[in-house]
Every structure is written in structure tokens, then in C-alpha cells.
Amino acid sequence: MGTKGRAIVGMDVDNLIKMLNKALADEWLAYYQYWVGAKVAKGPMRGTVATELLEHATEELGHAELLANRILQLGGTPLLTPEDWYKMTNCGYEPPEDPYVEVLLEQNIKGEQCAIEAYQQLVELTRDADPVTYEMALQIMTDEIEHEEDLQALAEDIQLMKERR
Numbered sequence: 001m002g003t004k005g006r007a008i009v010g011m012d013v014d015n016l017i018k019m020l021n022k023a024l025a026d027e028w029l030a031y032y033q034y035w036v037g038a039k040v041a042k043g044p045m046r047g048t049v050a051t052e053l054l055e056h057a058t059e060e061l062g063h064a065e066l067l068a069n070r071i072l073q074l075g076g077t078p079l080l081t082p083e084d085w086y087k088m089t090n091c092g093y094e095p096p097e098d099p100y101v102e103v104l105l106e107q108n109i110k111g112e113q114c115a116i117e118a119y120q121q122l123v124e125l126t127r128d129a130d131p132v133t134y135e136m137a138l139q140i141m142t143d144e145i146e147h148e149e150d151l152q153a154l155a156e157d158i159q160l161m162k163e164r165r
């Protein structure tokens, strides 16, 4: 922990750490949902879809890294067990029980939309009180917005392919 770094945060730091840990839970669940989704994907453009899902998985892991580092800087402890991911998550986990590409895309679009909302809240909350967390949350939110768009573009292409056949 950086004592001065923590002291300059103009809000309840323990509550902030809790919100960051909730986001951390979301990132790990999103990581696995994407990672295993890429493995099981079936249907049109499966290769393209799997590549995109795997790319997103890697980026969610990067977000987990950023969040854990910020939690430590603030004197908190990143969630230590996977059980806590389920207890703390905002956005939950949707198992890819139906591996059809369009279903996977739909599930992950829903996850991204939830993530965008969660980071939007964090951005609003920290804008003036904690510029360091604000910058990080904004950067992650920007990635989540890209993720949503990537997935929606793929879903659209699959739809077009079906219509034009």
C-alpha cells in the first residue's frame, strides 16, 4: 500500500476497494466464459468467432491485472478464492451450454453490456475523488465498449450470411 496514495483518495476507500473487487470477480468470470466459449464454439465462422473470443479473454485477464494492482496500491486484498467470484460478481456467469456461435455471442454481448454499466458507475464515482482509479476505469470501459461492438459486428455478419444465402 502507498499511504499517501491512499490518503489522497477523496472517498470511502474501503468501499472503493469493494467495488474494485466486484469488478475483479466479473473479469475472472468473463475471462473463463470467453476462454471456454472459444474452445467449444460450433457453427458458421467458428474460427473467426473463437479467435475473437480468445482475444477478449486475454484482454479481460489484463483488466483483472489492472484491478488487482490498484486494489493492492489502495491497501486492499484482491479476492483470494474463486468462490468469492460468484459471491461478488455484478454480471454473473453464463455457461456456454449451447455452443452454437450465435448463442455464445448473445451471452457475451449481455456480459459486455453489464460490464459497461459497472465501469460507467465506477467512472462516475471516481471522476473527482480518485483520478487514478478514474483513468483505469475509463480505460477498461473503453475496452468493454470495443468488445461489445466486436461481438455485435460478428453477430450481424452471421445474420447477413444466413439471409443472403
Ligand SMILES: [Fe+2]
Residues within 6 Å of the ligand: 027, 030, 059, 060, 063, 115, 140, 144
Ligand atoms: Fe474486462
Ligand SMILES: [Fe+2]
Residues within 6 Å of the ligand: 030, 056, 060, 112, 115, 143, 144, 147
Ligand atoms: Fe470485455
